[in-house]
Amino acid sequence: MSTTITKIGVFTSGGDAPGMNAAIRAVVRASIYYKKEVFGIMRGYEGMIEGDIVKLGARSVGNILQRGGTILKSARSQEFRTPEGRKKAFDQLKKHGIDALIAIGGDGSFTGLHHFFNEYGLPSVCIPGTIDNDIPGTDYTIGYDTATNTAVEAIDKIRDTALSHNRLFFVEVMGRNSGYIAINSGIAGGAGAIIIPEDHMTFEELYAILKPGEETAKKSNVVVVAEGSKIGGALDLARKVTERSSYFDIKVTILGHLQRGGSPTYFDRVLASKLGVAAVEGLLNGKQDVMVGILDNKISFTPFETVRSGIHAINEEDLRIAKILSI
Numbered sequence: 001m002s003t004t005i006t007k008i009g010v011f012t013s014g015g016d017a018p019g020m021n022a023a024i025r026a027v028v029r030a031s032i033y034y035k036k037e038v039f040g041i042m043r044g045y046e047g048m049i050e051g052d053i054v055k056l057g058a059r060s061v062g063n064i065l066q067r068g069g070t071i072l073k074s075a076r077s078q079e080f081r082t083p084e085g086r087k088k089a090f091d092q093l094k095k096h097g098i099d100a101l102i103a104i105g106g107d108g109s110f111t112g113l114h115h116f117f118n119e120y121g122l123p124s125v126c127i128p129g130t131i132d133n134d135i136p137g138t139d140y141t142i143g144y145d146t147a148t149n150t151a152v153e154a155i156d157k158i159r160d161t162a163l164s165h166n167r168l169f170f171v172e173v174m175g176r177n178s179g180y181i182a183i184n185s186g187i188a189g190g191a192g193a194i195i196i197p198e199d200h201m202t203f204e205e206l207y208a209i210l211k212p213g214e215e216t217a218k219k220s221n222v223v224v225v226a227e228g229s230k231i232g233g234a235l236d237l238a239r240k241v242t243e244r245s246s247y248f249d250i251k252v253t254i255l256g257h258l259q260r261g262g263s264p265t266y267f268d269r270v271l272a273s274k275l276g277v278a279a280v281e282g283l284l285n286g287k288q289d290v291m292v293g294i295l296d297n298k299i300s301f302t303p304f305e306t307v308r309s310g311i312h313a314i315n316e317e318d319l320r321i322a323k324i325l326s327i
C-alpha cells in the first residue's frame with residue numbers, strides 16, 4: 001500500500017442520508033487501522049473553506065453507527081463553486097497537512113471534488129450517500145434502503161386509515177428525479193398505482209386505473225407519487241382527480257424530510273461500513289478521482305467521469321411487476 005498519504009480528510013456534503021455516520025466511522029477506523037491520521041471536515045465544503053477541521057480518533061466515532069444524520073454536519077456551499085473558494089479550501093487543507101480526501105455525498109458533491117482534483121491533484125474518493133439512489137456505478141447508495149423502509153412504514157399506516165374511511169390517498173415520496181424510492185415503496189406497500197418520472201404514464205392512464213373503483217365501489221386506494229413525477233405531484237394529481245369526479249374522498253400525504261432521518265437499517269449500516277473501508281483502501285492503493293460503489297455485491301471503483309455521464313436507470317422489470325400487482 002502507498003506510504004505517501006499520511007493524513008486523510010473526510011466530510012459529508014449535500015443532502016444528509018441515514019448511514020452517513022456509519023460511513024464516517026468506517027473511514028476513521030480504517031484510516032487508523034492503516035496507521036494514517038484522519039481529520040473530520042465540518043459542514044462539507046463550507047467548513048473546508050473556513051478551516052473547520054478536527055482530528056478524529058477511533059473513539060470519536062463510537063456510538064454513532066446507529067444514528068441518523070451526520071456528526072460532521074452537511075452544507076451546500078456556493079463559494080466552493082468558484083475557483084477562489086476552492087483555493088481557500090486548498091490552503092486550509094495544506095495548513096492541516098491533509099493530503100487525501102474522502103467525500104460522502106451525492107453527485108453535486110462529487111462534481112465539486114472532481115474540479116478540486118483537477119486543480120490541485122489531491123487524491124480523492126467519493127462514497128455515494130443519498131437517499132435518492134440516483135448515482136450510477138453503484139447498485140445502492142447509502143440511505144436509500146432506510147428511506148424506502150420509512151416510506152413503506154408510512155404507506156402501511158396510511159392504508160389502515162384509507163381503508164377505514166374509504167379514502168383515496170396520494171402519498172408523495174422523495175427521490176428528486178429518480179423513481180427508486182417510489183417504485184420499491186409502492187411495490188412493498190401494495191400501491192394501487194405508482195407514478196415515477198421514468199415511466200410515461202399519463203394522467204388519463206392513471207385515471208383509467210382509479211375509475212373502475214366507481215363501478216366496483218372501491219373507493220379506498222393508495223397511489224404512490226415520486227416527487228419528480230412528470231404529470232404533477234401528489235397535490236396536483238389529487239386536484240385533477242377531484243375536478244374529474246366527485247366520487248372519491250381524496251387525501252394527500254407528503255412524506256418529505258421524514259424520509260431523511262432515523263436510524264439506518266442493517267443494510268445501510270453494512271453498506272456504509274463496506275464502502276468506508278473500501279474508500280480508504282482504494283486511496284492507499286493509488287485510486288483517485290473515483291467513486292467507490294457496490295455492483296452485483298462486489299466493491300467497485302468507477303472513474304468520476306463515468307459516474308458523471310451515466311444515469312442509474314430504474315429496473316424496467318420492477319415497473320412491470322408493480323403494474324401486474326396493482327390490478
Ligand code: ATP
Pocket residue numbers: 013014015016045075076077078079080081082105106107108109110111112113115129130131132
Ligand atoms: P444530494 O444528492 O443529496 O442533494 P449533492 O451532493 O448532489 O447531494 P449538491 O447540493 O448538488 O448536493 O452539492 C453539494 C455541494 O457540492 C454544493 O453545495 C457545492 O458546494 C458543491 N458543488 C456542486 N456542484 C459543484 C460544481 N459544479 N463545482 C463546484 N462545487 C460544486
